Amino acid sequence: MGCVVDGCPPGLELSEADIQVDLERRRPGKSRYTTQRQEADQVRILSGVFEGKTTGTPIGLLIENTDQRSRDYSDIKDKFRPGHADYTYQQKYGMRDYRGGGRSSARETTMRVASGAIARKYLRERLGIEIKGYLSQLGPIQLEARDLEFVNKNPFFCADPDKISELESFMDDLRQQGDSIGAKISVLASNVPPGLGEPVFDKLEADLARGLMSINAVKGVELGAGFAAVSQKGSEHRDEMSPDGFDKNDAGGTLGGISSGQDILASIALKPTSSIPKAGATVDKAGRKSEIITHGRHDPCVGLRATPIAEAMVALVLMDHYLRHRGQNADVDSETPTIPARTES
Amino acid sequence: MGCVVDGCPPGLELSEADIQVDLERRRPGKSRYTTQRQEADQVRILSGVFEGKTTGTPIGLLIENTDQRSRDYSDIKDKFRPGHADYTYQQKYGMRDYRGGGRSSARETTMRVASGAIARKYLRERLGIEIKGYLSQLGPIQLEARDLEFVNKNPFFCADPDKISELESFMDDLRQQGDSIGAKISVLASNVPPGLGEPVFDKLEADLARGLMSINAVKGVELGAGFAAVSQKGSEHRDEMSPDGFDKNDAGGTLGGISSGQDILASIALKPTSSIPKAGATVDKAGRKSEIITHGRHDPCVGLRATPIAEAMVALVLMDHYLRHRGQNADVDSETPTIPARTES
């Protein structure tokens, strides 16, 4: 897997270790709740860094695959797995590389995490922006953001210490059923300066939605109150302002497509993986009725490893909009004082 | 208001009347449930059409404002309306045109509808694609897609004839309270050929999410099962396939970022408008504590007129991806038969 990060400002201190931290968080095989596939996911910086600092030219990143067992593809070679891209690739391109590991593989998200780590480091060091994700729902279990420090101390990226045993039982039951489950992930970005985002088509929330919806298995994106806004009244939804701050954050950090200085709060819905050890009806390449069981080592909940990926996409979108905003408005002096964010969560 | 539609294939029959139909559906002042502002919204085609057909060169569209009452801006000139872009524009650009009608105005959506009408006509005439939106929730009232033909026969774009009186009562109560309400809109695109969308970042669902989230007041976007997928199991969510068709449509029409031939089903959450005749706390340009009442003729539910806008955005995204797909894959012959869509709704 490789990628090229273009446009990174020069002078940022950057080593492979800075990137490895986030890759480690995404890496499978760390608990019994994720796939037992072992991927070292060691990143190499090929270009764009000199004497420990970014040079302003493109940063090339490479991760070599290490756990490539020889597999038997005879089953998936001629049949389309339901819920996978097999059928659509075949229809679009007239062919497909059935060995996996390609564009539709979840492995692709390593490079999102790796490049996001660079954006994140810049945002943190230069602007003080902190980006923190957490599991906000697993199947029927709702989870609150009680303690964001706890997120990295459990295999679920859960911010709610009291719910760990419930999550463990749920996942153990699921495994016995040979089934998978959906999840909801939320990401909070704090200290985002007001002004990021462009009116009309390139609104900050539009680019966040695009970035997040482009992650494999994502079926929904919300900003702030999200779908709960459907049943809110205007007097209830609008975040009132005072010199002491916004009174709450139902907007999720933007107004009219531009960051307001409130925390960016984005949530995503991840579908349950379709790769389960249960036979599913399908067709073969000739269009004949068939069925297929997806063998192999798959995550019973792809959402359990999606937190670092979602954080990375938020970081990349914020970084792009920061540079774009700075290009146009670097010398703007708004005479209006900044309203403090409300971040009591 | 003006816009330029670039890249439209030549030879499409197009007149102003073709566009006016959709503009008429969005136009305010048609029922007592929308703003009473009268906007003629007469579109003029300035270029790109010759002898009744598109020429392949950019199509310029123009709508002149007709209902421009002189207004008193003294209040909003120096104060930021909560829930509006006033504050963020000031912070981004160091200035703002407080007279409205600009980039953050809902008037901007006329051009989305107008350009969407062209995409829609092409998709319908050349590919048989039908795009139909409807109100799927208003505040607490859930609405089903019982009769899509009924949508254009009521002021709510509601597809559920039995719910009209409930909607009327709700809106009448709301008006008496001087408040506003959120809404959910769903859009169904049928007969979409398989193959539209690009892997990784430009997935069809990613561009749909971007296009829909860029509409004013949208706070969430779902595809297919959307957030309901969070509590689904894999055996439940995945749409199984047979020569007779997909068994259901929880995916919402894409697999791996590429259209599958199933109906595209996208839903959006619209927040309640913040422009209500109730005072809200705010700050003024100097950052001092203040409050403001938003006068004027505003929609109590911006979602009530959003159906044609959402349809237009879906049409534009599908059109772009159709042309892009054709550029790369015009001569692909997939040997696999197409699986029929499941469209029983």
Added chain:
Amino acid sequence: MGCVVDGCPPGLELSEADIQVDLERRRPGKSRYTTQRQEADQVRILSGVFEGKTTGTPIGLLIENTDQRSRDYSDIKDKFRPGHADYTYQQKYGMRDYRGGGRSSARETTMRVASGAIARKYLRERLGIEIKGYLSQLGPIQLEARDLEFVNKNPFFCADPDKISELESFMDDLRQQGDSIGAKISVLASNVPPGLGEPVFDKLEADLARGLMSINAVKGVELGAGFAAVSQKGSEHRDEMSPDGFDKNDAGGTLGGISSGQDILASIALKPTSSIPKAGATVDKAGRKSEIITHGRHDPCVGLRATPIAEAMVALVLMDHYLRHRGQNADVDSETPTIPARTES
């Protein structure tokens, strides 16, 4: 004719008069050496300016056509004028709007000049950049940049006062022959800061070449020594540097795709217009042998009015690269002192 200028920084003082100055320089009918078509070319700013300053949102510009005599198109309707886009539009789109005034019309360049005037004003006021073009060759007559102040005082944009009578005689002879002639235009941009341009594909000279070659009738683009560099030796071509400045400017203002602080010097070749009152062999729509005389009021040398257009394209490219550079490198502190430009011309 209309256009939209997106991304202009806010706070720039801008009025229609600022733009009109450059339009006036391009306007036809001011001397007997250009077409006698009268076009008022009055520009209107439709958006993006408030209280005399740019707001940071898109600036819409419109020029209405005033001199639209009814014409007889019967001849060009079914025949392709040699040297025109008639044949290629027909082949590309299967149709064409033969009435002219469209995408392939020289009228299109008014919007280049209008938008360039905005870029130019910003570059001059904020960065001290001056952009000055001049006629450097007309047919066989070579012209030097002796006095750039003289350029706006003669109908040829000539910077060589001693050559005016020679130019007048040449153009008078040409008119009697009923023929047209090519021209070479050079543009000099001074006080350009070092650092503009991106390595590899988006080099400053690459974007200048694209912008300039996109002007109607341009057949060649040079930077600095240009084609003269073909017969130079390395010891001769390379511009040596000292704390007092570069010793000359054969590079034309860039090194490795990035501005060096030297003057940008770009030149373009303009072909003679094919619209001359002499019959030319051609084919008709059915592919049959035919001939055509192009009537109407055409410039005998399109190069005579191209100076403001070329200046505008240079301004637009520099502006785009300035904003892009600022986005990435706004806070870079190069510890190396700037080498003065050599501008003895």
Added chain:
Amino acid sequence: MGCVVDGCPPGLELSEADIQVDLERRRPGKSRYTTQRQEADQVRILSGVFEGKTTGTPIGLLIENTDQRSRDYSDIKDKFRPGHADYTYQQKYGMRDYRGGGRSSARETTMRVASGAIARKYLRERLGIEIKGYLSQLGPIQLEARDLEFVNKNPFFCADPDKISELESFMDDLRQQGDSIGAKISVLASNVPPGLGEPVFDKLEADLARGLMSINAVKGVELGAGFAAVSQKGSEHRDEMSPDGFDKNDAGGTLGGISSGQDILASIALKPTSSIPKAGATVDKAGRKSEIITHGRHDPCVGLRATPIAEAMVALVLMDHYLRHRGQNADVDSETPTIPARTES
């Protein structure tokens, strides 16, 4: 060195050998007239090809450096070589990787050749387009396109067999002088279908100019008659048309930004390399007066190896425009017969 080729249509037969052919033509060290640096330039296809055919997904290419002698950078570390990007990178980014091999290195052009080879294969196999370049001038020596088959049979990419000994003497003298020389390269693309290119800014010639001017050391680009058009009359320049073909090709293959079916004829000017074993005046990082001699193995004429690079850029631009044109106009049926090209060269 690596690159990613996105958007290639699926189903093209492609092996590393197909790419290696063109790399071999660019490779240094094959005659005594180029640098004696040995680079194996073995390309590896990392993705996008399956069972010998392109899959429609991105094609990753990689060439590993093999001839990396340890070098002494002490001289260029703190001084700016005149005529190089050293000074401008320092000013833009505040730092630079002085070890070379990066973005401003001529090594970068290997990936242009490699990706161009893919475009070229598609264009040849699917559309019959042939792209052939040749040296058209070396210093003062003008060269004609007498025999394009001869180009690959001599170390100069010269199409004029009678001039080889003159070229050899010139280069031998130059070496003794320790100097370098400029060159002019021309590229001819035949069988290009009419219709490629977009009006106004994305004209085919504009994108050709951008692509060609982005090659290291290029200082000028011409299409067709190029700068010779400056002294042509309209009656002389315009290519007349008949059912038997165009009467000549001064336009260089486009009319109004769109290919006409004539041969595309583009020429470029390459400056003499500044890396010569003669001391040049310069400044050091602190801005102090200094001088530098560029040691190492450099080409005395960078133009001698530029032919495959220029061909590759023409191939890439044509390919992009072909796909773009097909996206919009795949189903256009122009009723006008195609006029044959005039290719007697």
